[in-house]
Amino acid sequence: MGLNCGIVGLPNVGKSTLFNALTKTMAAEMANYPFCTIEPNKGMSAVRDSRLKALASTAGSQNVVFSQVEFVDIAGLVRGASGGEGLGNKFLGHIREVDAIMHVLRCFEDSDVSHVHQVVDPISDAEVVEMELIMADIDSVKRRLPNLEKAIKSGKEDKGKLVVLEEILKTLESGQPARSAIGSVDPEELKQLQLLSSKPVMYVCNVEDTNVVGGNALSALVSKMAEARGSKCCYLSAKLETDVLSIDDEEERRTFLAEIGMEEPGIDVAVRNMYALLDLITFFTVGPKEARAWPIKRNTKADKAAGVIHTDFEKGFIKAETTSFQDYVQYGGESGCREAGKMRFEGRDYVVQDGDVIHFRVNK
Numbered sequence: 243m244g245l246n247c248g249i250v251g252l253p254n255v256g257k258s259t260l261f262n263a264l265t266k267t268m269a270a271e272m273a274n275y276p277f278c279t280i281e282p283n284k285g286m287s288a289v290r291d292s293r294l295k296a297l298a299s300t301a302g303s304q305n306v307v308f309s310q311v312e313f314v315d316i317a318g319l320v321r322g323a324s325g326g327e328g329l330g331n332k333f334l335g336h337i338r339e340v341d342a343i344m345h346v347l348r349c350f351e352d353s354d355v356s357h358v359h360q361v362v363d364p365i366s367d368a369e370v371v372e373m374e375l376i377m378a379d380i381d382s383v384k385r386r387l388p389n390l391e392k393a394i395k396s397g398k399e400d401k402g403k404l405v406v407l408e409e410i411l412k413t414l415e416s417g418q419p420a421r422s423a424i425g426s427v428d429p430e431e432l433k434q435l436q437l438l439s440s441k442p443v444m445y446v447c448n449v450e451d452t453n454v455v456g457g458n459a460l461s462a463l464v465s466k467m468a469e470a471r472g473s474k475c476c477y478l479s480a481k482l483e484t485d486v487l488s489i490d491d492e493e494e495r496r497t498f499l500a501e502i503g504m505e506e507p508g509i510d511v512a513v514r515n516m517y518a519l520l521d522l523i524t525f526f527t528v529g530p531k532e533a534r535a536w537p538i539k540r541n542t543k544a545d546k547a548a549g550v551i552h553t554d555f556e557k558g559f560i561k562a563e564t565t566s567f568q569d570y571v572q573y574g575g576e577s578g579c580r581e582a583g584k585m586r587f588e589g590r591d592y593v594v595q596d597g598d599v600i601h602f603r604v605n606k
């Protein structure tokens with residue numbers, strides 16, 4: 243699954259720190275000055291799913307393999323980026339390539355870390371970044387219009403396309419992101435335009451390490467704003483997440499988190515939220531060697547899901563022996579489910595559900 247998330251925000255808000263925690267690499271250079279990151283860094287992050295452990299212990303699997311999503315650490319965006327300010331167009335180009343946006347907002351006070359606008363104000367920061375995306379989109383829609391009009395005149399294109407583009411332009415010019423035009427425009431057509439402000443977004447509030455339980459006043463404001471815009475929001479401390487990761491011993495790490503009052507690292511929650519934002523669901527394969535989670539787009543049919551494991555599996559698909567996660571655990575695995583009549587034999591048109599445990603029968 244080539245789906246990826248771009249980490250976007252103003253300079254110096256903690257994007258690279260978060261990226262490093264997410265990908266557990268210290269590859270991206272961190273520094274307390276704006277524009278430290280110029281080339282985007284890419285890395286994978288595990289989507290931690292507690293169901294996998296339960297499946298592995300039911301089947302006695304030796305290993306667990308989580309789904310992964312790719313994160314791209316993009317350099318800070320500044321006011322005027324759409325006009326080329328601060329390496330603007332280059333950054334916007336990187337955002338164009340991602341499927342969803344993780345918008346990091348600084349919600350921590352720290353006089354040692356400079357803020358490009360001198361004040362910590364996540365709502366206005368969010369607006370600055372979003373306005374740049376909207377302006378870049380206005381530009382790209384306007385550039386398309388003359389060609390489209392020509393193509394319609396010569397009968398090469400349908401007039402409906404122009405109506406869609408004009409509707410989107412109206413939305414953008416009123417200061418709204420293209421994604422808010424979804425009610426009046428076909429989502430597929432919108433997607434094809436690859437507009438920056440049409441990508442799904444989740445806000446991540448980077449709060450003080452003392453505010454990781456419950457957030458703070460600033461993250462509360464962001465949460466309200468996100469709700470009003472129909473977007474998701476979560477909070478964490480990028481710095482604290484880095485500290486958590488520096489503890490190698492799993493038990494020690496859990497104790498550390500428990501002392502703070504956290505059940506799991508904030509990045510694990512954030513990654514799961516991004517996974518859902520990408521409209522991905524999970525099916526499992528379970529065997530003695532490994533219990534594994536596989537990401538698929540919602541509404542994927544069984545043969546295509548098999549193809550995610552191996553392209554030959556799609557071609558040679560015979561049937562999908564399917565049980566639900568709950569049944570698998572409750573009836574003690576595959577044979578238990580079979581005896582209890584909890585195993586279904588699904589054909590290639592079956593729409594795979596989140597949590598399905600599947601054993602594909604294929605022609606090899």
Ligand SMILES: Nc1nc2c(ncn2[C@@H]2O[C@H](COP(=O)(O)OP(=O)(O)OP(=O)(O)O)[C@@H](O)[C@H]2O)c(=O)[nH]1
Nearest residue numbers: 253254255256257258259274276277278279318481
């Ligand atoms: N106090 C505090 N400082 C943080 C936190 N997260 C990041 N920082 C500091 O903020 C500075 C900038 O962090 P980076 O992760 O490099 O920021 P960035 O958003 O990637 O910046 P650019 O790449 O320049 O756009 C560094 O000095 C970090 O140590 C945090 O949660 N709390």
Ligand SMILES: [Mg+2]
Nearest residue numbers: 257258278279
């Ligand atoms: Mg950075």
